[in-house]
Amino acid sequence: MTGFAVLLRKELTEAWRTRRLPLLAIMFVLIGLISPLTAKFLPDILKAALGDQAGSIPLPAADAAQAVLQLQKNLGQLGALAAIALAMGAVAGELDKGTAALVLAQPVGRSAFLAAKLVAIGVVLAIATALGIAVAWVYTAVLFELPSVGGWLALWGLTWLALFAYAALTLWASAATGSTTAAAGLGFVALIGLSLAAVVPAVERLLPAGLSGPAAQLATGATTDLDPAKLATAVGGSVVLIALAAVGASVAFRRREL
Amino acid sequence: MKINGLDTINPALLALLIPVAVIEIGLLLLAARDLLREDRRVRGDSKAMWAVIIVFFNLIGPVLYFLIGRQDGPADTTPGPGAMPGWGSPHDPPIVVPPAPERAPDAVRAALDAPRANRLPDAPPAIVVERLVRRYPGGVLALDGLELSVPAGSVFGLLGPNGAGKTTCLRLLAGLTHPTAGRAIVAGLDPAVDPLGVRGRLGYLEQDPRAYTWMTGREQLRLVGQLHGLGGAALEASIDDALGRVALRDAADRRAGGYSGGMRQRLGIAGALVHRPPVIILDEPVSALDPEGRRDVLGLIASLRGETTVLFSSHVLGDVERICDRVAILDHGRLVVEGSIEELLDRYAQPVWRIEAEPGEDAALDVLAGRLRLLPWVTAAAAEHGLLTVAVSDTGVAARELLPAVVAAGVAVVSVARARPTLEDVFLRLTGEREVAA
Secondary structure (H helix, E strand, O other): OOOHHHHHHHHHHHHHHOOHHHHHHHHHHHHHHHHHHHHHHHHHHHHHHHHHHHHHOOOOOOOHHHHHHHHHHHHHHHHHHHHHHHHHOOOHHHHHHOHHHHHHOOOOOHHHHHHHHHHHHHHHHHHHHHHHHHHHHHHHHHHOOOOOHHHHHHHHHHHHHHHHHHHHHHHHHHHHHOOHHHHHHHHHHHHHHHHHHOOOHHHHOOOHHHHHHHHHHHHHOOHHHOOHHHHHHHHHHHHHHHHHHHHHHHHHHHOOOO | OEEOOOEEOOHHHHHHHHHHHHHHHHHHHHHHHHHHOOOOOOOHHHHHHHHHHHHHHHHHHHHHHHHHHOOOOOOOOOOOOOEOOOOOOOOOOOOEOOOOOOOOHHHHHHHHHOOOOOOHHHOOEEEEEEEEEEEOOOOOEEEEEEEEEEEOOOEEEEEOOOOOOHHHHHHHHOOOOOOOEEEEEEOOEOOOOOHHHHHHOEEEEOOOOOOOOOOEHHHHHHHHHHHOOOOHHHHHHHHHHHHHHOOOOOOOOOEHHHOOHHHHHHHHHHHHHOOOOOEEEEEOOOOOOOHHHHHHHHHHHHHOOOOOEEEEEOOOHHHHHHHOOEEEEEEOOEEEEEEEHHHHHHHHOOOEEEEEEOOOOHHHHHHHHHHHHOOOOEEEEEEEOOEEEEEEOOHHHHHHHHHHHHHHHOOOEEEEEEEOOOHHHHHHHHHOOHHHOO
16 A cells, blocks of 8 residues: 555654644543542442441442453443544544645555554554553552453453444544544444444444453453353454444545545 | 654653653652562552552653643754756656755746747647546536647646636546546546556645645655655755745744645645656646745746646636646636637737726726627627726727727726737637626
8 A cells, every 4th residue: 555654654643743642641541540549449439428328239349350340431431432533533634624635646545545544543542542551550459459461461452452443433434424523423323333232142242342341351360251252253343343444434435525 | 853754852852751751660660569579568558659650750741742842843944955856757866956045036037938839739748638527426517528638848727717627627637536437648647547656747736735734844745755755865855945946945844734825835836846746737826825926936837847747727817828838728617729828819819909997987987898899890898997808800990989989988098008919818708708807
């Protein structure tokens, strides 16, 4: 793909200079910081708030597993929204500003243009997710016990894959509609739709949502219940979803007038 | 300091970040040692303290970036060695020559005044358009069987009223949109078949050119050059030369987000020049420029004659008449006429009289124009801004009867004079745009 490397460098520089990368990193670091703290102090907060009634309600345990669940919940919600926000204007914004025509008037293929954007979004998400999970790892170690490095690396990889899938779908919408607002809406609809579809266990194991269970098991070391087949299908399904989004974006963008 | 050829880091920021990074690594090592100790003698509070310190230092980098890094580093205003080895392959080794001076009026004037080469029509065509049709979704027919041939090395002007199909034609030639039917050949390649190959041999300036606002002008040219496979000293020399040619060296290291419309247009022109293409297509290249900038850019375009093929559109007919070897007039997506300025004037220009009225006589001038149009020896009459232009078929009759007609209309005039026909007169006659006559 002619020009891919040059465009990827441009995308990463843009992510840094326009503060997308630093802001996303700060957001994920804060999530990583807050999640173990919430796990640690939520039972105490609930006890203080509920008073005498606290005894009649089962309170969440303050342990490392709870920290992982809190982290997954926060990244699954705020992180997914951040991934959508990251990708929604990637193509539509450049079409709107006229800079897409500037680049595509050079000897650059449209597929290289899109691939550079997709890979750059993946890199930005990977960095931000890594920082957030690293901070959460340190806090979990400080507040509870030393977590497994390998398990948390798996948590990072699987979390990143899920977020990247939502970002890729939003990028597809951005290329197909040429509208940042429409892309954001479609990305959000995809997030909700996939979450609802994941209610069915047979479907969940094919979707990004199916990654969270195995990820939690790997991070907490509860691997005895780990279903490798479910992990494999969820990973495969997410990769297929990303590939589908990339192809769909390429087909839609090829037909688009600049 | 430049990183990866694109980024710029403030040295002050770097001086702060390095100690921060060293401290952070030290803290990480201390934290790791404490956290990994088997006897766990370190109390939880101290672990939390380590965690807070690490997070704090993780956040310091971005904070410093926001506080300091947004300022540009010291601009490298030292002019680099210029290089402009003619307009051969972009991969040719550059011949280092003194950098092109900014705004060289004598050179500009000389380029503008240089005689046009009438032999150019005999040159092999650099651009050929054959029965090109472009119908937009919704049924709008932008191009309707357009035929065109642009001789290599010529400066070729594309004229036409709004909606004539000029921009569509140029975008098709650049491979930015696809034809419904017909084909084009640009620098030996068909943009519909090999768009990347065409764009590799093409410098293209979009109408109302845009820029990445977070990049400096120099970085944007570097991006364009790199996309054309250039790099290293040759690219930097080409960038410096292109910046000099469009008088943008002083602003080259400022962010393009702060550029005026005229500066963006200059930057776009520099982007079309930086890789030294054999064919340059410019869509309204001087529309956002002030008179001085327009003169400089027109001089630049004229100076490319014989070295590269320039096809540009404009609605400023005087500019086209001034620098073009050949002109094509489009209307409703079709070629109305094509030829050298002299050919068009000989073939289509009719004798013209211009009547300048006193201020406040616009209404009377309109009435007079209406009366004149009814006369058999008047082929066209249009009034605008106190000036009435009358095209006539018989100069002898006009010489006798025009002045009495003016007097009879009671218009207070400043002057009545026979004028040399211009391209504008030809354009107005062929496209029927009477109302824009001036």
